[in-house]
Amino acid sequence: MIRLEGVGKRYGRGDFVLHDVDLDVEPGTVVGILGTNGSGKSTLLRIMAGVSHATTGTVTGSPRIGYLPDRFPAGQRMGARAYLRHMGRIRGLTDLSAIDPLLERLALVGGPTAPLRTLSKGNAQKVGLAQAVLVRPDLLILDEPWSGLDVATHAILGELVDETRARGASVVFTDHRPQVVHDHADVVHLMAAGRLTAEDSEPTTRIVLRGHGTDWADEPGVRHAVAEGAQVVLTVEAGSADAVLLRALKDGWSVREVAPCSR
Numbered sequence: 510m511i512r513l514e515g516v517g518k519r520y521g522r523g524d525f526v527l528h529d530v531d532l533d534v535e536p537g538t539v540v541g542i543l544g545t546n547g548s549g550k551s552t553l554l555r556i557m558a559g560v561s562h563a564t565t566g567t568v569t570g571s572p573r574i575g576y577l578p579d580r581f582p583a584g585q586r587m588g589a590r591a592y593l594r595h596m597g598r599i600r601g602l603t604d605l606s607a608i609d610p611l612l613e614r615l616a617l618v619g620g621p622t623a624p625l626r627t628l629s630k631g632n633a634q635k636v637g638l639a640q641a642v643l644v645r646p647d648l649l650i651l652d653e654p655w656s657g658l659d660v661a662t663h664a665i666l667g668e669l670v671d672e673t674r675a676r677g678a679s680v681v682f683t684d685h686r687p688q689v690v691h692d693h694a695d696v697v698h699l700m701a702a703g704r705l706t707a708e709d710s711e712p713t714t715r716i717v718l719r720g721h722g723t724d725w726a727d728e729p730g731v732r733h734a735v736a737e738g739a740q741v742v743l744t745v746e747a748g749s750a751d752a753v754l755l756r757a758l759k760d761g762w763s764v765r766e767v768a769p770c771s772r
């Protein structure tokens with residue numbers, strides 16, 4: 510899909526903010542990049558999106574890209590619908606019928622005609638997200654997409670990411686919260702001080718349980734345990750999935766879902 514080899518970046522004559530980054534994004538894969546503020550995540554995504562150039566190294570591949578930048582420019586007077594039509598035409602779309610259902614799905618407050626500059630941060634982010642997915646990209650690049658969105662829209666964003674993967678396209682997104690990255694990514698990379706490393710390649714299994722009484726966070730092989738109402742969603746190293754399921758059944762939990770979440 511896209512391959513970065515030895516990519517480095519410095520702004521002007523400053524120090525390098527990216528060092529020797531190698532990254533291969535496979536089709537149908539969701540790549541999460543986890544890193545703290547200022548570690549270089551946005552710089553890397555801008556290079557992948559083609560809006561910034563690498564100082565060193567190479568970027569190979571020319572997928573159709575949808576890009577949600579870290580600061581979506583929402584200062585325009587035009588409304589969301591008009592803006593998305595405009596962006597769609599620029600990107601060569603002739604059928605613009607997907608715009609209204611997409612805005613409806615994202616529950617844009619103020620409706621499709623509210624001027625973009627009057628939208629809240631979260632609602633502007635929704636328009637940014639809409640312009641990125643509208644073009645049905647081969648590579649969807651999302652810079653901190655979960656930040657600023659309300660809980661209902663979190664779920665929609667998760668669906669949009671899943672749908673993108675399901676049609677064989679790829680997603681690369683950033684976040685600074687490990688849980689968000691692990692919940693949504695097939696492959697996780699860590700960004701620290703401009704250096705990118707693969708977290709590890711061991712596949713994980715998503716296990717959803719209903720019940721109570723076990724402290725799953727301390728169970729061997731459990732990477733994350735997230736309570737969701739009466740259920741708990743576990744991200745488990747694949748090699749430990751059987752043991753975790755056995756423990757769950759012994760402890761009286763009901764198994765609701767078991768699925769691979771890392772490929």
Ligand SMILES: Nc1ncnc2c1ncn2[C@@H]1O[C@H](COP(=O)(O)OP(=O)(O)OP(=O)(O)O)[C@@H](O)[C@H]1O
Pocket residue numbers: 520523526544545546547548549550551552553579685
């Ligand atoms: N246009 C620019 N000119 C000069 N330096 C820049 C520019 N953009 C980013 N930097 C610097 O590059 C480094 C990496 O910034 P970047 O925005 O890529 O990090 P980030 O991981 O996305 O951070 P955040 O999570 O805060 O968005 C920082 O030291 C930042 O100050």
